[in-house]
Amino acid sequence: MSETIFTKIINREIPADILYEDDLCLAFKDVNPQAPIHFLVIPKKAIATINDITEEDREVVGHLSLVAAKIADDLGVAEEGYRTVMNCNEFGGQSVYHIHLHVLGGKLMGWPPYTDKPKSLE
Template identity: 75%
Template sequence: MSDTIFTKIMNRDIPADIIYEDELSLAFMDINPQAPVHFLVIPKKAIATINDVEEDDRELVGHLYWVAGKLAKEMGFAEDGYRTVMNCGENAGQTVFHIHLHVLAGKPFGWPPYTDRMKQA
């Protein structure tokens, strides 16, 4: 897998608003937020898509969700609720091919999560 923008953020080659880091993961604010609170949690291990997650990666992917919950509590929006999203592939909206968990909060979300673009299709 080639270097992605996330690899460059992990290596501190480009700046990011990093809000959490441990030996397995990194969390930082999204540069194009879709909600009042929008950050990403990524594994430090390069995994392109959910389809590339292997059996040995199960705990790592679970760790991403643990980090999301920890930060939701620390940032004060856990009780109000939040959405987590992990897109898989281009048709699902994945633009960076390094798995990443979107955490969105700070407003009510509807269901299904249609966008205006989808409604027009």
């Protein structure tokens, strides 16, 4: 796999607004946020797409979700709700070929369309 912008962030070759780091992953604010809260959680291991995840990646991929939930709580959006998204390949909207979990929160979103809007959005 060729080096990506995320590899450069992990290696501190380019700056990022880092929210969390441990041996398995790094989380940082998205530079083009699509919601009031929008950050990415990435594994330090380079895995190109969801299709490239192997059995040995099980722990790190699950860890991404645990870290996302912790940061969402720290940022105060866990109780209201937030969305996690992981895109796969071109038609799935993936633009960086290093898996990454988008976490979006805050009053925002028109998708999915609600048939019965949550009271907090009325």
